[in-house]
Each structure stands twice: as C-alpha cells, then as structure tokens.
Amino acid sequence: MSGAGYALIDQCAILVFGCSALGQAVAEQLTSRGYPTYLFSNDMDEVSDLLAKGFDAAHLDYMDDERLRAVGIGKRVKTIFCLFSEESKNVFLTLSARALEPELKIVCVSESSVSSRKLIAAGASKVIDPYEISGRKVHELITRPMIVDMLEQTVFGKYIDIAQIEIPENSCLTGESLFTQELKNHKVILLGVVDIELSEELIFSTSGIKHKLDAGDMLVVIGPEKEIARLKEDIQHDRKEELLGR
Amino acid sequence: MGFHEGLGSLGFSRSLIRLSYALEDSTRYRRVKDFLYDLLENPRARVRPYFDIFMILLVVSSVWLLIYEVRNDLGLFDNIFEGMAVSIFILEYLLRFWIYNESHQIILKHYERAEFINERFRVWPALREILAKKIEYVTSPLAIIDLLAIIPSYRPLRFLRIFLLFRLFKLFRYTRSISEFVKVLSEKRIELLTLLIFMAFITFTAASALFFFEAQGENTEITNFFDSIYWALVTMSTVGYGDITPQTNEGRIITLILIVAGLGVISFFTSIIVSAFSDKMHEIRTHRVISEVERKHIDVILCGFGRVGQDVADRLARDKTPFIVVEPDEKMFRLAQQKGHLVVQGDAESSDLLEHLGVNGRASRLLCLTGDDVINVYITLSARQMNPGIEIISRANHRENVIKMQRAGADHVVAPYEVVGLIAAEYVGQPVAFEAIYALITGERDEGIETVRIHQSSVLDGRCIGDVNFRERKLIPFGVVREGATQLESNPYRYDLHGRNFYFNPEPDFVLQAGDFLVMFGHEFSVVHFRECLERGTL
Numbered sequence: 001m002s003g004a005g006y007a008l009i010d011q012c013a014i015l016v017f018g019c020s021a022l023g024q025a026v027a028e029q030l031t032s033r034g035y036p037t038y039l040f041s042n043d044m045d046e047v048s049d050l051l052a053k054g055f056d057a058a059h060l061d062y063m064d065d066e067r068l069r070a071v072g073i074g075k076r077v078k079t080i081f082c083l084f085s086e087e088s089k090n091v092f093l094t095l096s097a098r099a100l101e102p103e104l105k106i107v108c109v110s111e112s113s114v115s116s117r118k119l120i121a122a123g124a125s126k127v128i129d130p131y132e133i134s135g136r137k138v139h140e141l142i143t144r145p146m147i148v149d150m151l152e153q154t155v156f157g158k159y160i161d162i163a164q165i166e167i168p169e170n171s172c173l174t175g176e177s178l179f180t181q182e183l184k185n186h187k188v189i190l191l192g193v194v195d196i197e198l199s200e201e202l203i204f205s206t207s208g209i210k211h212k213l214d215a216g217d218m219l220v221v222i223g224p225e226k227e228i229a230r231l232k233e234d235i236q237h238d239r240k241e242e243l244l245g246r
Numbered sequence: 247m248g249f250h251e252g253l254g255s256l257g258f259s260r261s262l263i264r265l266s267y268a269l270e271d272s273t274r275y276r277r278v279k280d281f282l283y284d285l286l287e288n289p290r291a292r293v294r295p296y297f298d299i300f301m302i303l304l305v306v307s308s309v310w311l312l313i314y315e316v317r318n319d320l321g322l323f324d325n326i327f328e329g330m331a332v333s334i335f336i337l338e339y340l341l342r343f344w345i346y347n348e349s350h351q352i353i354l355k356h357y358e359r360a361e362f363i364n365e366r367f368r369v370w371p372a373l374r375e376i377l378a379k380k381i382e383y384v385t386s387p388l389a390i391i392d393l394l395a396i397i398p399s400y401r402p403l404r405f406l407r408i409f410l411l412f413r414l415f416k417l418f419r420y421t422r423s424i425s426e427f428v429k430v431l432s433e434k435r436i437e438l439l440t441l442l443i444f445m446a447f448i449t450f451t452a453a454s455a456l457f458f459f460e461a462q463g464e465n466t467e468i469t470n471f472f473d474s475i476y477w478a479l480v481t482m483s484t485v486g487y488g489d490i491t492p493q494t495n496e497g498r499i500i501t502l503i504l505i506v507a508g509l510g511v512i513s514f515f516t517s518i519i520v521s522a523f524s525d526k527m528h529e530i531r532t533h534r535v536i537s538e539v540e541r542k543h544i545d546v547i548l549c550g551f552g553r554v555g556q557d558v559a560d561r562l563a564r565d566k567t568p569f570i571v572v573e574p575d576e577k578m579f580r581l582a583q584q585k586g587h588l589v590v591q592g593d594a595e596s597s598d599l600l601e602h603l604g605v606n607g608r609a610s611r612l613l614c615l616t617g618d619d620v621i622n623v624y625i626t627l628s629a630r631q632m633n634p635g636i637e638i639i640s641r642a643n644h645r646e647n648v649i650k651m652q653r654a655g656a657d658h659v660v661a662p663y664e665v666v667g668l669i670a671a672e673y674v675g676q677p678v679a680f681e682a683i684y685a686l687i688t689g690e691r692d693e694g695i696e697t698v699r700i701h702q703s704s705v706l707d708g709r710c711i712g713d714v715n716f717r718e719r720k721l722i723p724f725g726v727v728r729e730g731a732t733q734l735e736s737n738p739y740r741y742d743l744h745g746r747n748f749y750f751n752p753e754p755d756f757v758l759q760a761g762d763f764l765v766m767f768g769h770e771f772s773v774v775h776f777r778e779c780l781e782r783g784t785l
Contacts, residue, residue, distance in 0.1 A: 021643055021663055026670045029668060035674055079673075079674055126673060128666050130665060130666045131553035133666075133687060134661075135560075137660050138558045141660070142546070143565065144697065146743075150765065153742075153748070154741055162676070162679045162686075164679040206693060206720045206721060208720050
C-alpha cells in the first residue's frame with residue numbers, strides 16, 4: 001500500500017496488527033460484516049501471503065510512531081487490534097498507540113492471565129485470551145454439552161441475535177424500572193441495560209438493582225431477528241401500547 | 247491281544263474326547279479358570295494386586311519366622327504357620343500348573359484335524375504335546391523358584407533348609423518393580439557377560455601372580471590358592487578388608503595394578519547399569535502410567551499440552567475428573583508432570599499408544615488439542631476408526647479445517663481463532679451488547695446460562711412457566727429443551743437441536759413436563775437457590 005493508500009483509511013476503518021492465522025480469522029469476520037479492515041505486519045512474507053488471499057494488507061514498521069500516525073492512529077481510526085503472536089510486540093504497540101490517542105479502543109490477544117495484566121497496564125481496552133476461551137469451551141462441552149449446543153445453534157448460530165437498542169429522548173420507557181420491565185409483547189428477553197452516563201458496565205436485569213431507565217440508556221436484548229427489528233421500530237416510534245402493554 | 251489293546255485305547259480316546267468337549271462347553275469350568283487366571287497371572291485384573299500383597303506378606307513372614315527360629319523355639323505355632331504357608335504355596339504351584347495352558351483344546355485340535363482329513367485319531371501325539379507344554383511350565387525359571395520354596399519343607403530334605411530363602415525370590419512374581427529390574431538387566435546381558443569374563447580373567451591372573459610371589463615367603467598370609475582368589479576379589483572391588491595383605495614388593499606391585507584395574511571394572515559395571523536404566527526409563531515410565539490408567543479406569547484422554555490443553559487440564563483437575571495427558575514435547579511433558587497431572591510422553595498419532603490408553607474400548611472421551619491441525623485431524627481419524635462410540639472434541643486453528651475435523655469424525659470442533667474473530671466483530675459492531683455476549687461465551691461474569699432438569703415427580707412437572715415467579719427469584723426463563731421431536735407444532739420459536747427441541751422464551755402458558763431442561767439466565771447464586779427449592783419442592 002502506498003502513502004496515498006493510507007489516506008483512504010476512513011473513520012470506521014479497523015486496523016489489525018499481526019497477520020498470523022488469528023489476524024486472518026479476525027479480518028475475515030470483520031470484512032464479512034462490512035467493516036473496512038486493514039491488516040498490518042512487519043513481516044514481508046506474511047503480508048504478501050495475505051495480499052494473495054485478497055486481504056487489504058500492508059507492510060508497516062509498528063515501532064515507528066510516525067508510521068502509526070500516518071495510518072490514522074491518533075486521528076481517524078477508532079479501533080485497533082493487536083494480534084501479534086509475540087506478547088512483547090503487543091505490549092509495545094499498545095503502549096505506542098495509547099500514547100498517540102487516549103480515546104482509542106485497543107483490543108489485544110494474550111497468551112495467559114499474566115500477560116493479560118501487562119496488556120491492561122499498557123493501556124489495552126480489552127484483552128482476549130483465545131486459549132482460555134477454548135479451554136473453557138472444551139470443558140463446558142464435557143460438563144454441560146447441552147448448553148453449549150444450545151448457544152451454538154441459536155445465539156451464535158442463525159436463529160437468535162443479541163442486540164443493543166438505545167432509548168431515545170421522551171420515550172415512554174423513561175422512568176420505567178428495569179427490574180419490572182418485561183417487554184411482554186415482544187418475543188425477546190431483556191438481558192440488561194447500560195447507563196452510558198454512569199459507566200460502561202452492563203447492569204443485568206437479574207441483578208436486582210432498581211435502575212430507572214432514561215434516555216440514552218442502551219437496552220441489551222436477545223431474541224429472534226424479526227422480533228428485535230420490531231422492537232427497535234416500536235421504540236423508535238414510541239408505541240406505548242406495544243412497549244408497556246397497557 | 248492286539249485287538250484288545252486297540253479297543254482299550256479306543257475307549258480311552260473316546261472318553262478323553264467326550265471329556266474335552268464337556269469342558270469346552272462348560273461355562274462353569276471357563277469361569278473358574280478365568281477367575282484363577284485373573285488372580286494369578288493377569289496383570290490387568292482388579293483382584294491381582296490383593297493377591298500379590300497377600301503372597302508378599304506370606305513370603306516375608308515365613309522367611310522372618312525361619313530367621314527368628316534359628317535362636318528361639320516357637321514350637322507348635324511355627325509348625326502350624328509353616329504348614330499353612332507351604333500348603334498355600336503348593337496349591338498355588340498346582341493351580342499355575344493347571345492354568346498354564348488349555349489341555350483339552352489341544353486334544354480337540356488334534357481330534358478335529360484327524361476328523362477333517364479322515365484319519366484315525368491317535369491319542370499319544372496329543373498327550374505328548376500336552377506333556378511338552380507342562381514340562382515347559384515346570385522348567386520355567388519362576389516355576390523352579392516356586393518349587394525350591396516348597397521342597398525344603400519336606401522332612402527328609404531338612405538339610406536343604408537354606409533353600410527356604412529361595413522364597414524371597416518368589417517376590418519376583420508379585421512385585422512389578424523387581425521383575426522390571428531383572429528385565430532391564432537381562433537386556434544388557436551381553437555387556438554384563440563381557441564384563442564378567444574380563445573380571446574373571448583379571449582375578450585369576452592377579453591371584454596366580456600373587457600366589458606365585460607370596461605363597462613361599464615367610465610370615466605369609468596366603469596359604470592356598472583360594473586365599474589369593476579371595477584377596478584379588480576383595481582388592482579389585484575396592485572393598486579391601488586388609489585381612490590379607492601382600493608382604494613382598496612384587497606382591498605390592500601386583501596390588502597396585504589390580505587396584506587400577508578394579509577401578510576400571512567398577513566404573514564399567516556402573517555405566518552398564520546406568521545406561522541400561524536410562525535407555526529403558528522412558529519405556530518403564532510409560533508402562534507405569536498406562537497400567538495406572540487401566541487400574542483407575544481413566545476414560546478422558548487429552549492429547550497435546552499446549553495453551554488450550556493446559557487450560558482444559560486445569561479445569562478438569564479442579565473438577566477432580568481423572569484424565570491422562572499425552573504430550574510428545576519434553577518441556578511440556580515436564581510442565582504437566584510438575585502440575586501433578588498423569589502424563590505419558592509420546593505421539594498421540596501412534597495407534598499403539600492410543601490403543602494402550604483404551605481408545606478402542608474403555609475410554610469415553612478423546613480431546614485432540616494440539617496446536618497442529620494436521621495432527622489433530624490424524625488423531626481424530628484414527629481414533630474414530632478404532633472406536634465409533636467415543637466422543638471426540640478437536641481443536642481447529644484454521645477455519646477451513648473445521649469441516650475436515652468433522653469429516654474425520656470429531657463430534658465437536660473448537661476453533662480458538664474463530665471465537666476471537668466473532669468476539670472482535672461483536673466488539674466493533676455492538677460494544678454494549680458485547681459485554682453480554684462475552685459473558686455468555688467466556689462465563690467470566692457470575693451471570694450466565696444454567697440448566698435445571700425437571701425430574702419425574704418434580705413439583706414443576708405439568709405446571710405452567712407462568713406459575714413460577716422467576717422475576718422474584720432474579721432469574722429469566724431463557725428457554726426449555728425437550729427431548730425428541732414432538733409432532734408438528736406451530737410454535738415458531740421452536741428450534742431443532744440435534745433431535746431435541748429448544749423453545750426460546752416460552753410463553754407463560756407453556757406446560758413443563760418431566761424430562762425437560764429448563765434453561766435460565768441469572769446469577770449463579772440465584773440458580774443454586776432455585777435448584778435447592780426445586781429439590782425440596784418448596785417452589
């Protein structure tokens with residue numbers, strides 16, 4: 001990719017650093033959902049391999065802050081992924097990127113709980129341990145295969161979605177208690193709510209906290225695609241009878 | 247006369263064949279013999295260790311009594327105990343003699359062959375073969391030791407009492423470590439024989455030379471050739487009692503040479519033993535682990551102690567689920583050992599190893615978690631061929647290999663990188679909902695999904711979902727999983743789960759049945775409390 005190519009990287013673009021199998025898997029998922037994704041690595045062979053496979057990949061020396069700035073970190077880019085196989089590279093990149101842009105979302109992959117702590121200290125917003133997740137899944141397949149099967153087939157399959165819906169200004173839902181809100185007229189389950197003003201923490205509706213909904217809150221619902229779309233529309237148009245069932 | 251003889255042997259062979267067939271048919275005979283085989287010979291039988299321990303105790307106590315009796319008189323008790331021990335030994339000897347082979351089958355084999363080629367059945371060749379088999383048993387080293395442990399108890403042979411110590415050799419039979427020791431040494435017999443010849447040569451030469459110089463001297467300590475042989479061995483072995491010392495200068499020079507040669511012999515001997523064990527250590531260790539797997543009926547096999555394998559092993563260990571790790575890499579193997587897991591070093595690609603670990607029968611689960619997709623596919627495929635019923639969970643690092651794993655026979659495929667891709671996409675698209683998804687995938691939060699089974703006679707059997715106040719219990723009924731496809735239903739929120747039905751977010755009038763699984767979302771404490779109430783029927 002030439003210097004002119006960098007200019008193409010727009011606001012919603014996602015940068016993936018590290019082009020191993022993991023980087024590819026992430027880029028594939030992101031591209032398939034329509035996010036413009038660019039892969040970077042300092043390994044020329046990996047890059048040419050990816051280019052051959054049809055990815056937007058480029059060679060980049062991640063140690064050079066100027067280069068990082070040139071691809072949009074500190075300006076337009078909102079999210080980057082550090083997916084190098086070496087932990088030290090991830091830590092270094094996280095530190096550099098965090099210094100360039102305090103608001104940047106940095107997602108890192110880690111090898112163990114020890115390195116997770118280091119990455120958080122370096123400024124990562126989210127650390128994912130693929131091996132721990134896989135280990136847990138294998139264990140769950142042994143201890144409670146039915147739940148794994150159910151989630152695979154429905155929630156992570158094609159039937160049921162998890163979605164977030166924002167409550168608009170002057171909605172009839174404002175002032176309602178999360179605890180008693182059931183959304184009876186929609187075939188969805190309200191898992192919880194995030195009050196962006198307070199924190200990014202998800203308040204589960206089963207936590208028993210008496211939270212009053214207000215505008216700007218994000219509802220997290222789970223249900224079939226159609227029902228979620230219907231709910232979104234009803235909230236958008238503030239259809240009182242549908243939402244509150246009165 | 248000839249006629250009579252022929253008739254007699256005909257009648258004898260008839261009854262022999264009839265007896266053989268009767269034995270072949272008898273399940274009782276089979277069962278008794280199988281039991282005795284398990285007890286005495288079968289290293290994998292469950293009763294075997296108990297029998298071995300009993301025999302070890304018997305041998306040790308009888309030898310101890312023998313030693314004690316040298317100075318003390320025990321009278322009647324000693325006689326009774328000795329009599330009992332000897333009868334057990336005799337019984338054991340005879341039983342082993344009996345189960346050594348299947349004599350009636352030899353007769354039947356000969357008979358059927360004779361019938362097949364339309365010839366007269368002759369008894370003697372068959373009997374000769376049986377006799378040869380039995381002689382083979384009697385002359386086997388362990389059988390000779392057994393016999394030597396019995397014979398000296400016979401009164402007229404009392405002078406052979408020292409041979410009663412041979413009973414200690416019986417311990418070979420009952421302890422695996424001693425027999426392994428002998429096995430290891432016997433593999434080095436050529437080296438040991440060379441050493442022995444070398445040693446004999448040096449001893450003899452040195453002893454002759456010393457005798458030559460010393461025997462004629464005055465105040466000499468060597469009076470005959472045996473003295474000098476004794477001196478040579480004591481000196482060469484570096485023991486050097488000093489009860490016989492050379493008096494002449496020539497003798498001293500010989501001693502110096504012998505001491506240097508002795509050092510060589512000792513170090514040669516040590517190195518043979520050490521190398522024998524280091525060569526065999528791996529095999530012995532593997533053998534030990536495999537026999538432990540068999541004994542404890544471990545049925546989960548974990549191949550590959552990489553990052554995923556370690557995580558799974560930790561979780562299984564926390565659950566106290568027994569499992570065995572297979573790992574070829576030395577470093578990882580040691581790590582697994584340090585963590586206290588049962589581990590065998592070897593390639594899981596080897597069918598032999600998988601077979602020994604029980605993949606073709608006993609094992610119920612195989613986890614292929616190595617970092618290499620090619621190896622995982624290979625293990626999956628070979629294990630599936632060995633055992634169609636075993637549950638196989640495989641790890642696939644590349645997405646395109648998931649299908650290959652399934653085709654090779656994996657029941658479940660776990661793809662670490664794909665999971666990260668999924669999480670990444672959700673994180674970018676729905677950063678808020680992501681938390682909930684992450685909680686569901688990783689289970690890191692205390693809130694999560696749990697199932698509760700509705701038992702027969704449970705209070706919920708036949709009740710509606712709406713009858714239970716889930717809200718109050720801080721739970722959300724997420725769905726119901728019901729066994730079997732229930733006819734045609736109009737419920738659009740029924741999903742197929744490999745032969746089971748999953749009803750998402752059931753309506754309040756949904757009627758629960760025994761056998762249903764109620765899937766709930768909530769804090770783990772809430773679920774535990776719910777389960778407890780359900781058990782007590784106080785819902």
